[in-house]
Amino acid sequence: MKCPSHQNFTSISRHYRAILRSCIRHADLDTGEKLHSLSITTGLTSDPNTCLTNALFQFYCSFGKTSHAHHLFDRIPHSHWDIVDWTTLMTCYARNGFPENTINLFVEMQSAGLRFDGVTVMCTCNACAKLGNLALGAQIHCYIIKLGLIIGVKECNSIMDMYVKCRKMEEAKRVFEEVTERSVVSWTVILGGVIKWEGVKSGWLLFNEMPERNEVAWTVMIAGFVENGFIAHAFSLLSEMIFEWKFNLNHVSLCSILSGCVQSGDVMIGEWIHVYALKEKGNEINIMVATALIDMYAKCGRIGRAEQVFKKMSYRNVVAWNSMLNGLAVHGRGKDVLNIFPQMVKEAKPDVLTFMSVLSACSHAGLVDQGRYYFNRLQSVYGIKPTIEHYACMVDLLGRAGFLEEADRLIMEMPMLPNEFVLGSLLGSCHVHGKFQLGECLMRKLVEIDPQNTEYHILLSNMYTMAGKKEKANSLRQVLTKKGERKIPGVSSIHVHGQVYQFTSGDKSHPQSSEIYVMLKEMIQRLRLAGYIPNTTCQNFSAYYNGEGNADAEEEKEQALFSHSEKLAICFGLLNTKPGVPLYIFKNLRICQDCHSAVKIISKIYNREITIRDRSRFHCFKQGLCSCGDHW
């Protein structure tokens, strides 16, 4: 090919830049990339002085292609770098999930002696907010005050947001007070913080004080109600926003509200959002909304609905696949995860999270060989360096299945130091499989790593109790008494007719309490007739914590078991729903062994499907069986 003359270069380069600007405007990544290839083959970009490099850099930044953008940034001669180039790359990193790179660039920029401007403040504070990096955020704020720099409302808003995300409400409010011309964004930043850190009720008072409210403010308020289980309020606000104020929900609002549903476990609002999204967009829902729907349905116990949404998607990226795989994994559908995984490989490149779902699916379903198979191929076949989370999944898988020595060996071979999740998981397995020596050794290490956590003492003490080693169990109790620490109380929530009801162990605060306890008594009788034997082996600590000092009496232990929060929630559900209606319960801790076997029988004798989401997974009880197949 004949080499174009310099004049040609300049004119072609000008055309290319115009096309790239148009690609940005029309979200046309494909054409821009083709143009980039063409510019390389024709030698247009060989001269780094050309403005084309800068245009390509801007182009990749606008599409969030961080590595391409950074490569081009490096190709711009350093003498040509200006503050716009720096902040464009920093914003690109902050927006696309790499806020630590934004911070690194900020530090680099400072050491290069460049002064920062308002945009630098905004994107760096945004990165600090995302990372919870209060130290740097506050430092930038102090620097601005010290130098007496005059900044506008936008910069103030990002500083406020940084404080809000770092849970420094007083500082955020102080900045808010100082802003003379507050915008709707200033108010919304504070609103979000108040809802999160001071409660949804305080947020509601503030929302009503706001001089102006746009769709973001409405979305924040609604999501706040949904997250906190105020479903009726959320519904009335949603209809006011849409029908009276004529606001639309965009894909961000939809995702935000769906994420609230996941927090509170409410599926009613989630279904409403699903219908809205279908009405707006027909059959093709935005990929992020569809992914949020999959996550919401899966985490609200409706795995079948999640699968329906997933199957209807015409294009599925790695995030969509991960949501589906994770949903199936927490529902104990390990075999399905392994069955659809080859399909995923054809459609998207599996990442770190994919394998966490695959390995935890194997773990929850007891598929040891398959787990080993994928773990051994992580690096060699999929090019993924195993993280500590992968090791934790693997230790969990091996430990649950009784391969404790293999799990222990794996911990020794790990290239990083084990954390409390890895060791805690193995201690749990020692508890199940009665391995004292290993258990004792693990607990010593765990106490060093995480001295505040009392769960490990409880586990080990229960192990001693089960083995009849009362002295050792008692000495551990004394350690806890000295420390004065208390166990996190178990709370179960149940959704009935769009309302959330919460129960703690032995709870008598509900207005229907007497009815609930009558129901409970009757239920225990029916359970006993059906062959249920209370499992009090792990009960000594609960009774102890309930303040029942003479907890040795078997009957007291049984009573404590009977009033576990999930049993109370089930009684409430049975009393307040029609026969055959499935019950959905959410628990903050792991379901105990006794409740697990009791609920299996309850599902049969009351002919109800009962789904319990505990801290780590779902248990769907149906006709005397649990979907976890007792692997948990």
Next chain:
DNA sequence: TTAGGGTTAG
């Protein structure tokens, strides 16, 4: 270049 609400885990 332009602040606030957003999808996968822990």
